[in-house]
Amino acid sequence: MASNEVASSAKAKYLQIADDLAAQIKSGALAPGSAVPSEAELMQRYAVASGTVRKAIAELRTSQLIETHHGRGSFVRSRPPVQRKSSDRFRRAHRKAGKAAYLAEAEVSGGTPSVTVLFVGPTEAPADIAERLSVPVGTQVLARKRRYFRDGVPTEEATSYLPWDVVKDIPEMFAENPGGGGIYARLEEHGQQLAEFTETVRARLATKPETAALALSPGSPVIHLVRDAITSEGRVVEVCDTVMAADQFVLDYRFPAKD
Amino acid sequence: MASNEVASSAKAKYLQIADDLAAQIKSGALAPGSAVPSEAELMQRYAVASGTVRKAIAELRTSQLIETHHGRGSFVRSRPPVQRKSSDRFRRAHRKAGKAAYLAEAEVSGGTPSVTVLFVGPTEAPADIAERLSVPVGTQVLARKRRYFRDGVPTEEATSYLPWDVVKDIPEMFAENPGGGGIYARLEEHGQQLAEFTETVRARLATKPETAALALSPGSPVIHLVRDAITSEGRVVEVCDTVMAADQFVLDYRFPAKD
DNA sequence: TAGTGGTCTAGACCACCTT
DNA sequence: AGGTGGTCTAGACCACTAG
Numbered sequence: 001m002a003s004n005e006v007a008s009s010a011k012a013k014y015l016q017i018a019d020d021l022a023a024q025i026k027s028g029a030l031a032p033g034s035a036v037p038s039e040a041e042l043m044q045r046y047a048v049a050s051g052t053v054r055k056a057i058a059e060l061r062t063s064q065l066i067e068t069h070h071g072r073g074s075f076v077r078s079r080p081p082v083q084r085k086s087s088d089r090f091r092r093a094h095r096k097a098g099k100a101a102y103l104a105e106a107e108v109s110g111g112t113p114s115v116t117v118l119f120v121g122p123t124e125a126p127a128d129i130a131e132r133l134s135v136p137v138g139t140q141v142l143a144r145k146r147r148y149f150r151d152g153v154p155t156e157e158a159t160s161y162l163p164w165d166v167v168k169d170i171p172e173m174f175a176e177n178p179g180g181g182g183i184y185a186r187l188e189e190h191g192q193q194l195a196e197f198t199e200t201v202r203a204r205l206a207t208k209p210e211t212a213a214l215a216l217s218p219g220s221p222v223i224h225l226v227r228d229a230i231t232s233e234g235r236v237v238e239v240c241d242t243v244m245a246a247d248q249f250v251l252d253y254r255f256p257a258k259d
Numbered sequence: 260m261a262s263n264e265v266a267s268s269a270k271a272k273y274l275q276i277a278d279d280l281a282a283q284i285k286s287g288a289l290a291p292g293s294a295v296p297s298e299a300e301l302m303q304r305y306a307v308a309s310g311t312v313r314k315a316i317a318e319l320r321t322s323q324l325i326e327t328h329h330g331r332g333s334f335v336r337s338r339p340p341v342q343r344k345s346s347d348r349f350r351r352a353h354r355k356a357g358k359a360a361y362l363a364e365a366e367v368s369g370g371t372p373s374v375t376v377l378f379v380g381p382t383e384a385p386a387d388i389a390e391r392l393s394v395p396v397g398t399q400v401l402a403r404k405r406r407y408f409r410d411g412v413p414t415e416e417a418t419s420y421l422p423w424d425v426v427k428d429i430p431e432m433f434a435e436n437p438g439g440g441g442i443y444a445r446l447e448e449h450g451q452q453l454a455e456f457t458e459t460v461r462a463r464l465a466t467k468p469e470t471a472a473l474a475l476s477p478g479s480p481v482i483h484l485v486r487d488a489i490t491s492e493g494r495v496v497e498v499c500d501t502v503m504a505a506d507q508f509v510l511d512y513r514f515p516a517k518d
Numbered sequence: 519t520a521g522t523g524g525t526c527t528a529g530a531c532c533a534c535c536t537t
Numbered sequence: 538a539g540g541t542g543g544t545c546t547a548g549a550c551c552a553c554t555a556g
Contacts, residue, residue, distance in 0.1 A: 012544065038522060049546045051310075054523085062321075062478050064464065071522050071553030082461075087514045194516040201512070202341075203462030203482045203505035205323065219321050221480035221505070223462045229516075246462035246480070253460070253512045255346045257453040257488075271525065297541060308527045313542085330534035330541050 017046050017056035018063075025065055025076050032078035036066055062219050064247070083150065086252040090184065090197060100182030102148060112151050117176040119145040122164070129161045132228055132239045142167045142174070144183070147213065150248070154214045158242040166192065166237050184229065187237060195232040201225050203246060214245050221246040276305050276315035277322075284324050284335050291337035295325055321478050323506070342409065345511040349443065349456060357439035371410050376435040378404040381423070388420045391487055391498045401426045401433070403442070406472065409507070413473045417501040425451065425496050443488065446496060454491040460484050462505060473504045480505040 011019075024030045037045070042053045057074060060066045068074040089101045102113060123143040130137045141161045148156040160183065167173040172186050179186065188194060202224040206216050214222070223246050229238040270278075283289045296304065301312045316333060319325045327333040348360045382402035389396045400420050407415040419442065426432040431445050438445065447453060461483040465475050473481070482505050488497040 014544080040522080050548085052545060055544085057523090062464070068523070069554085070524070071555080073522060073554095087512065090514075090516055092516060196513065196515050198511065198513045201460060201482075201510040202508075203480045205321075205478075205480055219464075219478050221462050221464055223460075249461075251460040252457065253346070253514070254455065254457045255349075255512070255514065256455050257349055257351060273525080299541080309529085311526060314525085316542090327542070328535085329543070330536080332535095332541060 013046070013048055014052050014055035014059065017042070017048070017053065018059035021056065021060060022063065022065055025060075030076050032076050034076050036060075036068075036074040036076065038073060061217060064217070064220070067217055082250050083155065083248055084250050084252055087197075087199075087254060088252075090194075092188075092194075095181040095185040095188070098180030098185075100180075101184070114149045114152070115146050116149070117144070117146045118157075119143060120174060120176060123161070125161060128226075129239050129241070132226075133161065133163055133236050135163060140164050144173075144178075154245075155248040156242060156244045157210075157213050158240055160238055160240045162238050166190075183238070187229070192237050193232040194229055194237075195234075196230040197227055198230065199225055199227045201251065206243075210243055214243070216245055223249060223251070225251075272305070272307055273311050273314035273318065276301070276307070276312065277318035280315065280319060281322065281324055284319075289335050291335050293335050295319075295333040295335065297332060320476060323476070323479070326476055341509050342414070342507055343509045343511055346456075346458075346513060347511075349453075351447075351453075354440035354444040354447070357444075360441060360443070373408045373411070374405050375408070376403070376405045377416075378402060379433060379435060382420070384420060387485075388498050388500070391485075392420065392422055392495050394422060399423050403432075403437075413504075414507040415501060415503045416469075416472050417499055419497055419499045421497050425449075442497070446488070451496050452491040453488055453496075454493075455489040456486055457489065458484055458486045460510065465502075469502055473502070475504055482508060482510070484510075 021030070021036065030036065036057070039050060039053045039057070042048075042056070043050055046053070057066070057068065060074075061068060065077060066074045067077055094101070102115070121143065122140050124138045125133060125135060125141045127137050129141070130139060133139075133141065135141070141163055143159055143161055145157070145159040147154055148158070162173065162183075166187070170186050170190050172178045173183060184194060203221055204224060206214065206218070206220050206222045208218075210216065210222055211218050211220065216222075223242075223244045225242045225244065227238075227240045227242070228236045229240070230236055280289070280295065289295065295316070298309060298312050298316070301307075301315070302309055305312070316325070316327065319333075320327060324336060325333045326336055353360070380402065381399050383397045384392060384394060384400045386396050388400070389398060392398075392400065394400065400422055402418055402420055404416070404418040406413055407417065421432065421442075425446070429445050429449050431437045432442060443453060462480055463483060465473065465477070465479050465481045467477075469475065469481055470477050470479065475481075482501075482503045484501045484503065486497075486499045486501070487495045488499070489495055
């Protein structure tokens with residue numbers, strides 16, 4: 001049949017369908033975790049072709065309202081509460097109490113945190129990292145890459161880079177678990193008095209590998225944070241490169257109104 | 260015809276096409292600003308149906324590699340340099356020199372900044388803002404909403420909320436242009452000694468209105484920043500709610516390793 | 519095996535932009 | 538007017554997941 005009464009002045013059909021479903025989700029008629037009606041059913045209900053239903057579904061997916069699984073169906077997303085990353089988290093008091101930064105936070109944000117160490121070992125410093133560490137590009141540094149979870153869901157992946165001469169006499173740095181208080185506590189025990197941190201924050205869409213690593217749907221935003229740990233002598237002794245699922249985090253900063 | 264030799268074990272055709280075009284863009288064969296071949300031509304070149312080409316194009320669009328304009332075509336995006344928002348930007352020295360924060364920054368980041376005031380006037384405080392200002396929800400406050408541009412391109416939209424009793428005797432607050440040094444300079448002239456700022460940073464996808472306001476393509480990420488300006492008496496005298504195009508900004512923070 | 523989403527076709531008509 | 542992208546149809550076959 002060729003009865004194509006296509007979108008005219010009104011809104012596109014697929015958007016109307018998406019809006020309708022979105023309203024049902026927001027009203028709770030479609031509860032979090034529940035299945036969205038199948039494409040076949042939606043085709044019948046709205047009397048449209050498959051392509052139109054699929055575009056509506058795609059719309060909801062990029063709005064992060066649903067997630068769809070091949071062969072199973074589409075399901076309403078449940079938005080877990082976000083974690084807060086406060087600049088307070090590096091307080092020396094926390095380190096002395098034996099807490100690593102990520103644990104100092106998890107206490108406040110609820111949920112059960114866990115970490116997996118993905119890699120610990122020597123690496124050639126990438127250009128941007130090398131610049132921050134003030135070493136030549138390609139210099140051997142220690143990399144510590146780990147993935148953080150909350151309630152079993154991956155939320156964050158972080159890689160720390162440390163100059164070799166700083167870590168070579170600190171055996172804990174090469175262990176999966178660097179001990180109470182984390183690597184910052186170890187650095188301070190070995191004469192590296194931490195004075196200051198700088199963080200640069202960007203937001204962008206996740207790359208393919210990041211969507212895989214953090215179990216994100218494509219088109220999800222991430223926060224990319226790079227932190228320099230600076231000693232009282234002004235040396236950068238660690239650069240930490242972190243990618244976070246954007247919907248999982250709120251960053252808090254506090255700074256004085258300087259002169 | 261029904262010769263559907265559909266995706267088998269290999270990659271989907273539309274992804275192959277997208278990858279091919281992406282490679283051409285990255286290699287420079289398709290230069291920034293230049294037109295991507297039309298759908299009709301791509302259909303011929305790759306010998307596929309229109310829908311397949313459109314999916315490939317959609318892929319590139321959500322990767323932020325191209326932008327498409329109805330009736331004109333698709334064009335390779337040129338990535339403009341990013342602005343840096345340093346926490347240094349609120350230095351009192353800058354205010355005394357007559358510079359508003361956004362100008363203090365633009366100096367460093369290149370490009371010509373401009374501002375449009377969208378609204379200045381009394382508003383009922385939304386719930387989250389009211390909480391930060393420690394006033395009851397719905398209390399009348401002064402709202403100042405403006406849009407920032409760089410080289411004529413919208414990059415940021417910000418709304419400041421100030422308690423009525425703070426601003427009622429500061430006539431400049433109701434003007435489009437609050438005068439040299441911006442509203443923070445006016446506040447300090449009227450006895451509000453600013454001591455501290457707090458910022459909370461989130462990243463998420465742009466809403467429909469935000470894509471319109473900031474001329475973004477749908478699915479683009481934004482940075483949502485909310486700043487409290489706090490006086491030496493501990494009162495929050497301004498809350499600034501800002502939405503930024505994520506690809507335009509890098510946020511810089513610096514903080515001491517506190518005890 | 520039945521049901522689900524994923525890919526693809528070969529068209530159609532519409533809306534926008536340029537000439 | 539002619540080209541461009543935007544929407545839509547009515548099917549087809551494939552791949553994944555469940556019972």
